[in-house]
Amino acid sequence: MSQADDLFGGGPEPEPRRPQPAPAQPAAASAPGTYSASDIEVLEGLEPVRRRPGMYIGGTDANAYHHLFAEVIDNSMDEAIAGHATRIEVHLGADGYLTISDNGRGIPVEKHPKFPGRSTLEIVHTVLHAGGKFDSKAYETSGGLHGVGVSVVNALSDDMVVEVAREQQLYRIVFSRGKVVQDVEPVGRVQNRRGTTTRFHPDPQIFGENAHFSAERLFRMTRAKAYLFGGVELRWSCDESLAKPEVPAKAVFHYPDGLRDFMAARIEGETRITDEIFSGKSGKPGSHGAVEWAIAWTLGDGGVLSYCNTVPTPDGGTHEAGLRTALLRGLKSYAELTKNKAAAILTAEDVFAHCNAMLSVFVREPEFVGQTKDKLASGEASRIVDTALRDAFDHWLAASPNQAGKLLDWAIERAEERLRRRKEKEIDRASATRKLRLPGKLADCTQTAAQGAELFIVEGDSAGGSAKQARNRANQAVLPLRGKILNVAGASREKMHASQLISDLIQALGCGTRDRYREEDLRYDKIIVMTDADVDGAHIASLLITFFFQEMPRLIDAGHLYLALPPLYRITQGGKTLYARDDAHKDELLASEFTGKGKVDMTRFKGLGEMPFAHLRETTMSPKTRTLLQVKVRDDLDATRSSVERLMGTKPEARFDFIQENAAFVTDLDI
DSSP: OOHHHHHHTSSOOOOOOOOOOOOOOOOOOOOTTOOOGGGOOOOOTTHHHHHOTHHHHSOSSHHHHHHHHHHHHHHHHHHHHTTSOSEEEEEEOTTSOEEEEEOSSOOOOSEETTEEEEEHHHHHHHSTTOSSOSSSSSOSSOSOOSSOHHHHHHHTEEEEEEEEEETTEEEEEEEETTEEEEEEEEEEEOSSOOEEEEEEEEOHHHHOTTOOOOHHHHHHHHHHHHHHOTTOEEEEEEOGGGOBTTBOSEEEEOOTTTHHHHHHHHTTTSOBSSSSOEEEEESSTTSTTOEEEEEEEBSSOOEEEEEETTEEOTTOBHHHHHHHHHHHHHHHHHHHHTTOGGGGGOOHHHHHTTEEEEEEEOOSSOOBSTTTTOSBOOHHHHHHHHHHHHHHHHHHHHHOHHHHHHHHHHHHHHHHHHHHHHHHHHHHHHHHHHHHOOTTTOBOOSOOOSTTOEEEEEEHHHHHHHHHHHSOTTTEEEEEEOSOOOOGGGSOHHHHHHOHHHHHHHHHHOSOSGGGOOGGGOOOSEEEEEOOSSHHHHHHHHHHHHHHHHHOHHHHHTTOEEEEOOOSEEEEETTEEEEESSHHHHHHHHHHTOOSSSOOEEEEOSOGGGSOHHHHIIIIIOTTTOOEEEOOOOSOHHHHHHHHHHHHSSOHHHHHHHHHHHGGGOOOOOO
């Protein structure tokens, strides 16, 4: 009997079912140029997930592929945290099937009261927003809140088998691509077994034939879950053909000391600034407001690993903000007690340099940014973490004066070094401005510090004139570029160096390019591309982003690059004025905001140069009222490079192929 058989409790294993989807029935097409009811498409069931997987799991890349595992194991972790499961098993087969099993209560199998004739087990897996976590009756805290996780996994799997053991009876249901293949049915009696077992295979139609699970990545994710809740034991296994030195065929994870054990393993072998790990817990594990942390300062790179309800939050959020506040405030308070006045210059940046922190918080009904839950947005999380850590950190510092003294002296050294670099940077920055000698181009700001300074890159002298009048001279600089910047992805290095526009831009930034890039020499905190809201403006923005991606990728990684969103229309009725970013937004505002009596006046801005500077300041340049888009590289870096090369490189046939492949998805053309 195979390991997969063991996880399913024995018995014949169902053959993988991969029926081909039924051919879609063509709808009656409307005549060319018309728009009728037949053009409105209604997606039912889980079809929206298959059509747009990026809306639910962030894409179809390797991160999204492994996010399917996270959605399933999070349900088992919720059972453990609620006190109903003590064991979770994970098995990866050589055939690409992944199995997650727990000994929790098991998903209910009886008929659902709102869906006559259909079992609750089916509803949970086939209906979006169906689950037991919308209130706090079944789970006080949980990682899944929207009732879409396991149904999304079902929709994106070509084969899924779910077995539930309840009241000594084993039930089984089989799905394929979100549809029931074999309805729920009892398959036999079981002794000493309960819980839910899910075995699934991601659909190659969605993720591609070459997509596969990484045993090493799943192994790390499984181990991390065990660290996050000491009350659960996680058992890992994979087929022998997948095992390697860093990924054993079998392993058992159980860490009663939780994050402290995790931190000790994480910093093993590193030189420590403080000998002791600052760790602790607050509240009952898994209950609302519970916090666990482990923090150590070393000479390594450091970084924060944070979680909410055992869900990793790689982009941080409000709980990390509470952590930073508590540590900075605690260290400054200790400095006051020891009469160390030099600590007045400390910032969170100084305290968190080389800080290795692990933070886990449990919040009832947390708010995340996006379905993939990469960033926590719950405001109360900051207060919960700050309150939990504040007294604990004060006591830790007071109880270990030698450790506290080392940490304080080290942080002050970091602060003094930071101020020294800033002073040198201000001198270099002023010198660079004199060297540029671009009185008709670069209109620099008056402040010399890079922190808080902004550079607006605009197209042409006309737009530059409006921007110069609209800006805040204290911290906003304007660099007009006449004409379109060179496409660096399709140009030689000699041609790029010969470009005056690129030379001006590199000199204005002052940080160098490629291997010579120096973050500390960057003269502005925000680089904002501000182009017209039309096709030409979008093209110029694309060329500039390509330049930064190729020549200054670390500038993007550090979060300095932004896109401004200037409006296309100004709409006025009486004393009411609103701005629309495009035609669709204009139509939406006319239908919802300007329905009263009175004439509606509408102005279409042909470009930034023709926009009154007061309007430009109000809509696009003032930090109080503007909207900026931060440029990030979120997907696989190699895939991003490939896309840039395909769309912006030297091979026109690659762009032609892209146009042919995506022409059917174009809904609007600006020509």
